[in-house]
Amino acid sequence: MISRIADYSSPLVTVLISTYNRPLYLPQALKSILAQTYRHLQIILVRDGGEPVRSVIEPYLADPRLTFIDRRENWGLPRSFNQALEQARGKYICYLGDDDLFYPHHVRTLVEALEGQNEYEAAYTDLYKVHCRIEPDGKRTALAKNIEISRDYDRTSLLQFSHILHVSLMHTRKILERTGPYNENVHVLIDYDLIRRMAFFTDFKHIPTVTGEFYAAIEQDQDKCSRISNRKRKDRTSYILNLLGIYSSRPPKPWTKLQDTSLTLLAEMVDENLLIALEQIWSHTFFPYRIYLPLPEAQLRQLKTIVPNILGVPVRPGAGAQERLDAVLRCCDGEYIAIVPSTWRIRYNEVAWIEKSLYALMHCADPKQAFDLIGSCPERWAAVFRRQQLMAARRLHKDKPLLESIQAAGISLRSPHQQEWPFQFENMTTSGQMLEKQGMWAEAARLFEMAQQRYGNDLWMMTRRANDLYHAGRFMEAAEFAAQVNSIRPSPATLLIEARARRNSRGDREAIGLLKRAEMILEGSELTYAG
Amino acid sequence: MQDREQEQPAQITDGVDTPTGQIWPEEITRTPIPDLGWTQYYDIVKELADCYAGVGDFPSALHYYDKAATLGPDEPGPYVGMGVVALQQDRLDEAETAFRVACRLDPNCSKGYCGRAMVAEQQNDWPQAFEFYLKSLELNSDDLTALLGLFQMSCRIGSFEKVIYYLEVYLDMHPGDTSVMFCLATLWLREGRLEPARRRLKELLLLEPNHADAAHLLEEVENKLVHPVCQET
Numbered sequence: 001m002i003s004r005i006a007d008y009s010s011p012l013v014t015v016l017i018s019t020y021n022r023p024l025y026l027p028q029a030l031k032s033i034l035a036q037t038y039r040h041l042q043i044i045l046v047r048d049g050g051e052p053v054r055s056v057i058e059p060y061l062a063d064p065r066l067t068f069i070d071r072r073e074n075w076g077l078p079r080s081f082n083q084a085l086e087q088a089r090g091k092y093i094c095y096l097g098d099d100d101l102f103y104p105h106h107v108r109t110l111v112e113a114l115e116g117q118n119e120y121e122a123a124y125t126d127l128y129k130v131h132c133r134i135e136p137d138g139k140r141t142a143l144a145k146n147i148e149i150s151r152d153y154d155r156t157s158l159l160q161f162s163h164i165l166h167v168s169l170m171h172t173r174k175i176l177e178r179t180g181p182y183n184e185n186v187h188v189l190i191d192y193d194l195i196r197r198m199a200f201f202t203d204f205k206h207i208p209t210v211t212g213e214f215y216a217a218i219e220q221d222q223d224k225c226s227r228i229s230n231r232k233r234k235d236r237t238s239y240i241l242n243l244l245g246i247y248s249s250r251p252p253k254p255w256t257k258l259q260d261t262s263l264t265l266l267a268e269m270v271d272e273n274l275l276i277a278l279e280q281i282w283s284h285t286f287f288p289y290r291i292y293l294p295l296p297e298a299q300l301r302q303l304k305t306i307v308p309n310i311l312g313v314p315v316r317p318g319a320g321a322q323e324r325l326d327a328v329l330r331c332c333d334g335e336y337i338a339i340v341p342s343t344w345r346i347r348y349n350e351v352a353w354i355e356k357s358l359y360a361l362m363h364c365a366d367p368k369q370a371f372d373l374i375g376s377c378p379e380r381w382a383a384v385f386r387r388q389q390l391m392a393a394r395r396l397h398k399d400k401p402l403l404e405s406i407q408a409a410g411i412s413l414r415s416p417h418q419q420e421w422p423f424q425f426e427n428m429t430t431s432g433q434m435l436e437k438q439g440m441w442a443e444a445a446r447l448f449e450m451a452q453q454r455y456g457n458d459l460w461m462m463t464r465r466a467n468d469l470y471h472a473g474r475f476m477e478a479a480e481f482a483a484q485v486n487s488i489r490p491s492p493a494t495l496l497i498e499a500r501a502r503r504n505s506r507g508d509r510e511a512i513g514l515l516k517r518a519e520m521i522l523e524g525s526e527l528t529y530a531g
Numbered sequence: 532m533q534d535r536e537q538e539q540p541a542q543i544t545d546g547v548d549t550p551t552g553q554i555w556p557e558e559i560t561r562t563p564i565p566d567l568g569w570t571q572y573y574d575i576v577k578e579l580a581d582c583y584a585g586v587g588d589f590p591s592a593l594h595y596y597d598k599a600a601t602l603g604p605d606e607p608g609p610y611v612g613m614g615v616v617a618l619q620q621d622r623l624d625e626a627e628t629a630f631r632v633a634c635r636l637d638p639n640c641s642k643g644y645c646g647r648a649m650v651a652e653q654q655n656d657w658p659q660a661f662e663f664y665l666k667s668l669e670l671n672s673d674d675l676t677a678l679l680g681l682f683q684m685s686c687r688i689g690s691f692e693k694v695i696y697y698l699e700v701y702l703d704m705h706p707g708d709t710s711v712m713f714c715l716a717t718l719w720l721r722e723g724r725l726e727p728a729r730r731r732l733k734e735l736l737l738l739e740p741n742h743a744d745a746a747h748l749l750e751e752v753e754n755k756l757v758h759p760v761c762q763e764t
Contacts, residue, residue: 131568131569131571142572143569143570143571143572143573143602144568144569144570144571144572145571146567146568146571148567218569492571492572492575493571495575496571496574496575496578499575499578499582500578503578503582503585507585508581508582508583508585508586509582509586511578511582512579512582512583512586515575515578515579515582516579518575519572519575519576519579522571522572522575
């Protein structure tokens with residue numbers, strides 16, 4: 001396999017790297033690309049303004065695979081990547097931060113995952129987050145190498161927050177034709193924005209192998225850290241608006257992996273109630289949606305809001321709820337329809353106000369089932385339906401009031417049960433963490449075992465289990481689980497857990513070998529252990 | 532609109548920040564959760580040093596304690612380790628210095644005080660050793676080394692009140708520890724408290740029927756209970 005991949009007849013991979021004011025770390029990053037065991041690469045390095053770097057990369061410029069765009073102006077990361085993408089010729093694209101590094105098997109691991117299959121257009125690995133102390137000369141001393149994220153792909157979770165790191169990602173170049181390039185209006189989380197748009201068209205294959213490192217200064221050294229995203233995140237309002245912009249992003253249809261929701265907001269007029277409802281929907285919804293607003297034209301003309309994705313549906317003055325809904329049904333294109341009154345209020349700490357019911361509906365096998373939103377009541381009724389289901393009900397019983405037509409069509413309505421909500425895995429792991437904090441280690445271990453049985457994420461869950469069993473004093477079991485993880489993907493954390501458990505069960509000698517290996521990983525002298 | 536936006540940040544993400552990770556409360560950076568926090572290298576090196584010390588490879592142990600001290604300059608652990616190694620090699624001055632550093636870095640370092648007590652004990656300075664063992668137990672009443680050290684010093688200087696208190700505290704936490712039960716029974720016998728001594732020894736023999744010293748002591752206690760006059764003579 002290795003020899004085939006090393007062959008130049010294998011697909012070309014473009015590696016993009018944009019640099020800004022990090023001449024100290026750039027050579028190491030660049031060297032790690034050139035040291036890839038997968039040789040068929042096009043490397044595009046963009047100097048996005050800042051300090052000149054030509055002198056530090058001089059030794060590498062002779063490599064014909066490297067294209068250097070030496071620009072004096074600072075355009076920002078999205079525009080820089082877009083400039084590089086215009087020159088990209090690879091079948092696959094991957095990225096490296098100018099202060100991060102790939103292990104030698106990074107590209108090969110991802111190409112092997114993507115080649116010869118049609119299911120995935122993107123894949124990702126795991127990375128060590130290296131907590132480091134910044135020395136006075138700017139050099140970094142690693143204090144920990146943690147696998148903080150090792151999450152199997154979950155489409156719903158990705159819509160709300162990313163579990164895919166930019167540097168760990170490889171995708172086809174072709175998918176950009178559907179997602180579009182990097183959004184140059186997004187200032188932070190530019191990778192999440194693109195990855196989220198990709199999720200509309202492909203699932204992501206997770207390879208739980210560590211193939212690189214990204215760096216984070218420890219708290220007291222944060223000021224010395226030049227990571228731009230850290231600085232931008234400090235402006236909370238701007239950060240939130242940026243995030244909402246990402247949530248509101250809707251690539252062109254047809255979407256192959258996600259379904260759309262047409263959210264019908266029923267209002268009597270443009271008033272404060274409506275404006276509050278619009279803002280709340282915008283700030284709380286992460287599933288893709290478009291708001292349909294059936295109102296008389298004169299009212300629609302009065303609407304002034306920054307909330308995106310609103311489509312005004314003109315209706316005659318004095319039109320009732322049924323008539324307005326029917327008007328929406330004639331023009332909307334979402335697979336799901338939500339009906340929400342403008343008096344609806346979303347609880348302050350609610351994170352999935354509509355998604356709980358939508359998720360239940362999407363995963364419900366009964367075609368006659370629809371769901372009320374949590375908190376819906378006769379005075380303030382809100383619900384989600386399959387569009388076809390609701391259209392059929394209205395078509396067959398158009399003279400009946402809305403609820404009667406729904407009943408007459410045999411559609412059953414209820415609130416979703418808690419076990420039908422999204423984020424079951426996240427809830428279990430959060431509960432496990434709470435038990436750990438309370439020192440209830442054995443109970444936490446049981447919970448992580450259950451989470452693994454139901455939702456996979458094997459290495460992650462086994463690591464938590466091993467750690468919890470160790471703290472519960474069940475050393476033999478802890479050592480056994482940690483050893484299982486270490487036989488597949490040894491990391492400093494799991495080697496430490498196994499060593500501590502072995503010390504308590506069999507003595508110090510056995511622990512020494514494990515700890516020496518953990519030390520080697522931390523010192524970077526075991527880079528290819530998982531290759 | 533502006534006011535509402537400023538109120539909203541927490542609700543939108545419900546504590547989960549990111550795309551590139553999660554925001555963890557500060558205390559979690561020092562919790563025993565794997566793959567979080569930044570003390571991992573220190574933890575590994577310190578653990579390695581302890582292992583080498585455990586198997587008697589003192590040069591390697593000292594090498595790694597030194598490294599741990601560099602990685603965690605505020606941590607007392609490596610100095611306690613250096614002190615223990617020095618103590619085992621009869622280098623009492625070095626041990627004393629190391630334990631002092633540990634106590635300076637962390638005034639609540641019970642092991643540091645326990646180490647200083649052991650140094651004082653080796654120097655036959657029993658009152659000083661008694662004081663340090665006591666300080667160590669005040670900071671951590673669960674430290675068996677300090678407890679047994681205090682017991683020995685109590686026997687040497689003939690003062691039992693404080694050690695009885697700490698032995699009882701320890702037994703509340705570790706009710707099945709027969710070595711501590713035996714110490715306590717011995718002290719009660721010396722204090723003339725025969726009934727509690729007998730009760731404790733019987734409990735001990737239930738847990739460890741072949742404990743010969745306990746059986747002999749029980750015989751002595753029961754004999755004294757039957758012949759109280761002998762006790763006076």
